[in-house]
Amino acid sequence: MVQAAIELVGINKSFGAVHANKDIDLKIEKGTIHGIIGENGAGKSTLMSILYGFYQADSGEIRVDGRPTTINSPDDAIKQGIGMVHQHFMLVQNFSVIENVILGAEGEALLKSSLAKARSELRRLEREYGLEVSADAIIEELPVGLQQRVEILKALYRGAEILILDEPTGVLTPAEADHLFRILAQLKEQGKTVVLITHKLREIMAITDNVSVMRQGQMVATRKTGETTVEELAELMVGRRVLLRVDKGEARPGEVRLSVRNLTVVDSRGVTVVNDVSFDVRGGEIVGIAGVAGNGQSQLLETISGIRQAKSGQVLLNGEPIDVTGNADPGELRDRGLAHVPEDRHYVGLVLPFEEYENSMLGYHDRDFYLRGPFLDIEAIRADARDKIEKYDIRPPNERLKTANFSGGNQQKIVLAREMEKDPNVLVVGQPTRGVDVGAIEFIHRRLIDMRDQGKAVLLVSVELDEIRALSDRILVMFDGRVVGERDSDADEGELGLLMAGVESREAAE
Amino acid sequence: MEVVTFFAQVFDSTIRLSIPLLFACLAGLFSERAGVFDIGLEGKMLAAAFAGAAMAAVYGNPWLGLMAAIVVSTAFALVHGFASITNRGNQIVSGVAINFIAAGATVILGQAWFMQGGRTPSLTGDQRFTAITLPFASELRGVPIIGEIYSVVLSGHSILVYIAFFMVFFSWWVLFRTRFGLRLRAVGENPAAVDTAGISVAWLRYRAVICTGILCGFAGAYLSMSIGAGFVKDMTAGRGFIALAALIFAKWRPGPAMLACLLFGFLDAISIRLQGTPLPMVGRVPAQFLQALPYVLTVVLLAGFIGRAIPPRAGGVPYVKER
Secondary structure, eight states, X not given: OOOEEEEEEEEEEEETTEEEEEEEEEEEETTOEEEEEOOTTSSHHHHHHHHTTSSOOSEEEEEETTEEEOOOSHHHHHHTTEEEEOSSOOOOTTSXXXXXXXXXXXXXXXXXXXXXXXXXXXXXXXXXXOOOOOTTOBGGGSXXXXXXXXXXXXXXXXXXXXXXXXXXXXXXXXXXXXXXHHHXXXXXXXXXXXXXXXXXXXXXXXXXXXXXXXXXXXXXXXXXXXXXXXXXXXXXXXXXXXXXXOOOOOOOOOSEEEEEXXXXXXXXXXXXXXXXXXXXXXXXXXXXXXXXXXXXXXXXXXXXXXXXOOSEEEEEETTEEOOOSSOOXXXXXXXXXXXXXXXXXXXXXXXXXXXXXXXXXXXXXXXGGGEETTEEOHHHHXXXXXXXXXXXXXXXXXXXXXXXXXXXXXXXXXXXXXXXXXXXXXXEEESTTTTOOHHHHHHHHHHHHHHHXXXXXXXXXXSOHHHHHHHOSEEEEEETTEEEEEEEXXXXXXXXXXXXXXOOOHHHHO | OHHHHHHHHHHHHHHHHHHHHHHHHHHHHHXXXXXXXXXXHHHHHHHHHHHHHHHHHHHOOHHHHHHHHHHHHHHHHHHHHIIIIISOOOHHHHHHHHHHHHHHHHHHHHHHHHOSTTOOOOOOGGGSOOOBOOTTHHHHTTXXXXXXXXXXXXXXXXXXXXXXXXXXXXHHHHHHHBHHHHHHHHHHHOXXXXXXXXXXXXXXXXHXXXXXXXXXXXXXXXXXXXXXSSOOTTTTTTHHHHHHHHHHHTTTOHHHHHHHHHHHHHHHHHHHHHTTOOBTTTBOOOHHHHHHHHHHHHHHIIIIISOOOOOOTTTTOOOOOOO
16 A cells, blocks of 8 residues: 555535535545646646645545644645645746745745755755756746746745646646656656646646546546546546537528638737637537637637737638737627627626626617717616516516626626627627526527527637537637637537547547 | 035035935835835824924933834834735725824824924924034034035934934845845735745735834934924925835835935925025026925926836735635
8 A cells, every 4th residue: 555645535615605625535645646637617726725725625634644634824734745836826026036945935034044055955956856947047037937947946945745736837838848747757756746737638648647537626536547548537527417408400501700810829928829720600600619728719719809919810700800909999899790708707798896787788888779969878778678688587687786696697698688689790609608507508508599590600619518519510629729620510529528638539549 | 615515515405304205215115015005104204203202392302202203103004004904905095094194183182282283392402313423523624525525414413314324224134135025025026925935924014014114203203303393283294205206216125215315305405405596597496496396306207217117016905815
């Protein structure tokens, strides 16, 4: 029996109504690399934050080296030999590497001797693990790969025996990721225990010894990496959910409404998030974009709706190019027939403190319909809001209620009603049913099919594979910023799962 | 020789006028470097000036006055800390409130205790911090230039002036050479990094605002017990805000903060000096224009001459752990 470095027993954690971790049991063997995999929102980061003392579990027990222990703060975790490399680096940007390394572990009140000690310790770590980085470099001038190395050094400097890495490769180039894996292998060789959190199957297969799968706050399985396959993991990760059924007739695609040509988007970190993407959406069809979250779908959606700047490429709306410099006037795009249901309704789609009727026309408030001379015609707006409430079955049926007081599903209906009722010819929809209850899901799906049957072009982005399969007439799969495959709506789920994991096709895998 | 005397006198008053700015500026430096914006420097200085003068007037000891100034100013700083650190309130609103409370309370209490229209009784002789003559000052007076600089500019100030200049060095040393300073600067840039390193963000920020309180205490004490001889209503006259401007001008660094405060002090000194004196080529300039000059220059300097001043990244943002 290999000794467990960490054992979690019956961990529960809720944030308000969200049960982020449900009865989690987990055993991590000493001296191994243990992967924890799951989709975004599966509860991986929450679990690790509990282990690092950033949050406290509502119930459950943590054992380190077999001893039951309480970890109430990061300080406790550090004392237990647990170090963490956060997804968003916890570095002081305008400090030097060495200042960041000693922060919180200075030892003495004066810096002079602690700096000298840290300098020689850094040289030792550099030799032992190949963690080269210039001690006096300023963090903000370093590439992200090196910044991450500083995070690892911080943990090792504090004597970490167990190192947790949260989505470490999300910001790295492939070469940097490979280097990281070599470092992790080196750490394991020296007897350290590594916990790797990721949603990328390729990484799990490449370097872990064991892998645990989380789904919707639960730990669904733990496997030895050598005894499992990408397919099995993909299935465990996504889960065999009850297939959603939507009655829909044959699509009757008309002319091309939305056309994306060689679109490339680079984000603020300089990472290419959308890479040379091209596709068409015709009137009367729903095109679904599938993919594990974080593979460029969000940025694609934002660029098409004129919010984000493209590096190169074109987006054509009804044959006319739209402004992709990030300065597009959303009002103008609406006038040209593009409606956008954003992925994040709370930050982009709604003003939560506003009353329902105000949100039901926001963005369309300069239409003559809502105006009387230069003023808003409040009566007309409220009557219009009441119409939408009835048509979309928004509950409670009260247009004077604060939007924040509606449930997630009803908030989503408010956004959908606003965007659909102004007769767009292209509808771009992101995560239409995220956080929405089952009843509302059916309703929203029905409305999307109706839009299609009215001859509208619908582009649907969703991380719910079932939803994509139930609604789409054609499915595009995005991985790492590229469209890696196109399939019909009756495509095999396993095959789509492989595409989403970056395996080009079944033939190529064999 | 007359030119030398003229400038020696201007520089002498430059120092006198920049000291309250310098204390207040260093005070703001500690708080803002820790991520707590403090627009209430003015109010703390005013409250300290009143407390110091009142204490010195009653007990006749300037050191007791200084103690009182520091205690009162620190109490105000802790109120600001409680509002903005513990309760995560808006730091600007809290700072403004402190300014108003100080402006009102000093006059009301002054009137209630001393019945002199909100003033404190005039301080005399050893109730104040009096000028210290440096050794050989009078002997060296005759030496051209160097003697003049030594005896007029450097000598003849109160102990608080020398403490202020020492504080510049001391602040730099604390911020850049000690563990406390490293953590304080870190918490103003990225409190999450400090939190995950196992250090309490709140306690660290409280200690920073206490430093601010102590230094504002010195600033106020200097106003009412050294440059002045008693408390007068609103005697800070916006110096707390000029100190904030100097802080931005200095990009939150102690050495440049001293230079910025001396510059503002110099502008003030020269405008006082030139009042009523016709300028070559320009002729007589209205006094109001000269009085406005330092403020006009403040705006011009801040607007165009310093490049981009990047404040501490977490400045003004209460730290919330739950994401």
